[in-house]
Amino acid sequence: MGSGGAVVRIGDTVRRPVRPHTATVASFLRHLESLGFAGAPRVLGIDEQGREMLTYIEGDVGLPPFPAWVGGDTVLIGVARLQRALHQAAASFVPPADAVWDRPNLAEAATGALVCHNDLCVENVVVRDGQVIAFIDFDFAAPSDRYLDIAIAARHWVPIRDEVDIDPDLRGLDRIARFHVFCGEHQLDRAEREIVVTHLGVFLDRALESMRRRAEAGLPAYIRVWEDGYPEQNRRSRAWVDAHADALIG
Secondary structure, three states, X not given: OOOOOOOEEEOOEEEEOOOOOHHHHHHHHHXXXXXXXXXXXXXXXXXXXXXXXXXXXXXXXXOOOOOXXXXXXXXHHHHHHHHHHHHHHHOOOOOOOOOOOOOOOOOOOOOOOEEEOOOOOHHHEEEEOOEEEEEOOOOOOEEEOHHHHHHHHHHXXXXXXXXXXXXXXXXXXXXXXXXXXXXXXXXXXHHHHHHHHHHHHHHHHHHHHHHHHHHXXXXXXXXXXXXXXXXXXXXXXHHHXXXXXXXXXX
């Protein structure tokens, strides 16, 4: 939900409104490009209407109700591997002195914290021919904690939800096993999995408060999600994490 505005495709480009954090995120994307990281859009500048221009990445993204391929092991592993590669590429990035970030669900980060995507929901991952190709919509990229970034991605891709909130084609997935596969691709040990599980609970609490604030501020996309039952769904997810924490940690 990072874009929150008029985003359009024109040919092989994507045009997006410029926001206070646009230039900072652009500097991060240019850093990724300089390292040869292919799993993110390239920055092309500003168009004649004052919109940011990015490369369009050909492929599919999962949109609700999510198709069955979203629950495939190959895609799950691909998300984790590309996320790990993104973390490695981000490690050498030094934000500009006047950096501005949009970080609605994040606590303030320590100086020198790793810049992460922070919003690897299903809609923000491009898949082509069954393989994960790229991440898009870096609006919420910001200095964070890689374990939190892993927790956010796992929330969407495992998925970490109560069974009643999972789309019909994805019900019946072994969420405990998928969580361990995801963490395994990040080479996390038991102590690190415990950190991720702790982040899951804290993130859900922060997301609930952030969603409420943005809905109350009158932002249409957030109002729709809130009125569609997000508070109840979030609380059920939180309860599921608490009930299965021991199994998730392993």
